[in-house]
Amino acid sequence: MVALFHYLSLLNLVDAVVTYYGLQNAFITELNPMMDRLYQIHPVLFMAIKISLSVFLYLFIVFRRVPTSRMIKGMTTLASGFYTIVFALHCWWLFLTI
Numbered sequence: 265m266v267a268l269f270h271y272l273s274l275l276n277l278v279d280a281v282v283t284y285y286g287l288q289n290a291f292i293t294e295l296n297p298m299m300d301r302l303y304q305i306h307p308v309l310f311m312a313i314k315i316s317l318s319v320f321l322y323l324f325i326v327f328r329r330v331p332t333s334r335m336i337k338g339m340t341t342l343a344s345g346f347y348t349i350v351f352a353l354h355c356w357w358l359f360l361t362i
Contacts (some may be wrong), residue, residue, distance in 0.1 A: 265330045268340045272347065273321040279351045280314035282358060291361040292354065 287290035287303055287310075294300035303310040324330045 265337060265340065266325055268310075268344055269321050269325050272340065272344055273318040275344075275347055275351055276314060276318045276321075279347070279354060280311055280318075282351070282354050284311060286354065286358050286361075292357050294345055338341055 282295065283292070283299075284307065287294060288307065294303055299310060299313075302313055
């Protein structure tokens, strides 16, 4: 589980940078309505929220409070899979536009 929390946190940080770059240069659009709204309010707010989410995951690791229930394991595994696909799409779209 700790490895999945590390993975999700790092993937979120890298995705934040890739997405920010794509949005700033008008290569991509943000399809997540909540994240799009945050970006429209201010790009720094978008980045702050993304970074905060990663820090939040790392706090679980640092304080040795990573949940171990089957439900959390399943949700974390599912989130990792979906987020990997989303990140791959972001990278592919950027690759096509550059």
